Amino acid sequence: MNYSADSLPPIKLIPIEDAALTRESGAIKRPVKTTPPTDIRWVKVLEFLRSKNLAPNSRKLYERELKRFLAWSELHYHELRPRHLALYKEYLRDELRTDAGKPLSKSSINAGVAALKSFFKWMCYTYPDIISTLPTLGIKLEKVPLPPVQSLTPEQMERVWSALELLGETKQRDTALVHILSHGLRAGEIVELNVGSFDGKLLFLPDTKTNEPRLVPLKKESREVLAQYLRSREERSEVLTSLSPLMISHHASYKGERLSYHGIYFAVEKIGELAHIVDLHPHSFRHTYATDLLLLGVDPSHARKLTGHQSEKAFRRYTLRSEQEAAIAAYYCAIGEEEAE
Missing domain, CATH: 1.10.150 (DNA polymerase; domain 1)
Incomplete structure (x- = not known):
């Protein structure tokens, strides 16, 4: 049979993108859902x-x-x-x-x-099969001076203790919280603490920022405050187990649950407002603890172990102040004076 051009059916061109996105059913075109590929x-x-x-x-x-x-x-x-x-x-x-x-x-x-x-x-x-050599090799950080130590003065710490007396429902918890913060713990580390982390004398931190377990010895007053806080919870009929959170929330929506990272910050901010200390934050107590350890004459390597600082360079800013204090004391000793007039 011979076909002429006039007898052939008309050719209908369908753009590739339309074919991928639509499916024809008579005269109706239904969109086909496509999901972008995941990166x-x-x-x-x-x-x-x-x-x-x-x-x-x-x-x-x-x-x-x-x-x-x-x-x-x-x-x-x-x-x-x-x-x-x-x-x-x-x-x-x-x-x-x-x-x-x-x-x-x-x-x-x-x-x-x-x-x-x-x-x-x-x-x-x-994933060594994906990356066998570090692409960041040779990429150095910019040289910046270490930020100054933001430790609290003895007078400011007195104002903190006085401010705690002005608190209501959270007074006992926040007093225990400040005692723990005053032993150099990070806010994130406190969040993870359980009742079983406290043995009556030491705090055991299995998970830290440096991924190394750490033991933190508490002074007598702090041990007593923390023990009293836990006893008061039991007196309110709370059943404490070794896995119960050490610090609990008093927020209406989370009452009795583990105190969160933001909860710790809010508690400390409120204490700062009552103590009239601008920008008081949990890390202020960590700075104070590290500085005081060195001023007391604790060996820097021992102090680093207690604070959990992995970087010797980062810890250097605390040693600078203790070295300055020691230099001043040595000067007055050399000239036969007990202290500056």
């Missing part, structure tokens, strides 16, 4: 964040910085090389701007680089 790189970031014992603020910082890096580079992890990370650091330093239009500070640049160093170290250890 496998971000899946690894989430796994990394879940594996780390990070305080809420640290987790937010890591998440923000890793998101920023993934938005900057489309390379897969196995394709990254040190030169790419060096370029990214240049981007943070020379191109990125704050909301106010200013360049990032050296501390902010270091926060971004440190987050990448931590993540890729974890990737290299957890």
Whole structure:
């Protein structure tokens, strides 16, 4: 049979993208739902964040910085090389701007680089088949002076103890909380403490920021305050077990539950307001504890063990003050004076 061009049916052209997104049924076109592919790189970031014992603020910082890096580079992890990370650091330093239009500070640049160093170290250890060599090798942090120690003066500590007397329902808990904070514990470490963490003399911290267990000896007054706090809870018919939270919330929505990281911050902020101390935060007590240890003459290596500082450089700012005090005392001793007139 011979066919002519006129006898052939008309050719209907269907654009490829339309064919992928629609399915024809007569004259009706029904959209076909499509799910964008998951960025496998971000899946690894989430796994990394879940594996780390990070305080809420640290987790937010890591998440923000890793998101920023993934938005900057489309390379897969196995394709990254040190030169790419060096370029990214240049981007943070020379191109990125704050909301106010200013360049990032050296501390902010270091926060971004440190987050990448931590993540890729974890990737290299957890997935050596994906990353066999660290792409952050050779990428150095910006040199910044150590921030000053924000320890409280004896007079400020007296105001803190006086402020605790003005509290109502939370007075006993917050007094115990300040006693624990005054032994150098981080807020995130206190959140994880259970009743079984306290043996009547020491606090045992199995999970810390440095992933190393730590024993914290409590002075007599603090031991008694903490023991009384736990007895008062039992007197209110609370059944305490070794896994019961050491510190509990008094918030209406979470009453009796484990005191959260933010709960600790709110409690300390309230104490600061009553004590008329601007910007009092949980870490203020940690700074004070580390400084006092050295002023008492505790060996710096022992002091670091007690505070759980992994970095000798980070701990150096506490030793500076004790060395200054010792130098002043040596001067007055040398010239035969007990103290400055």
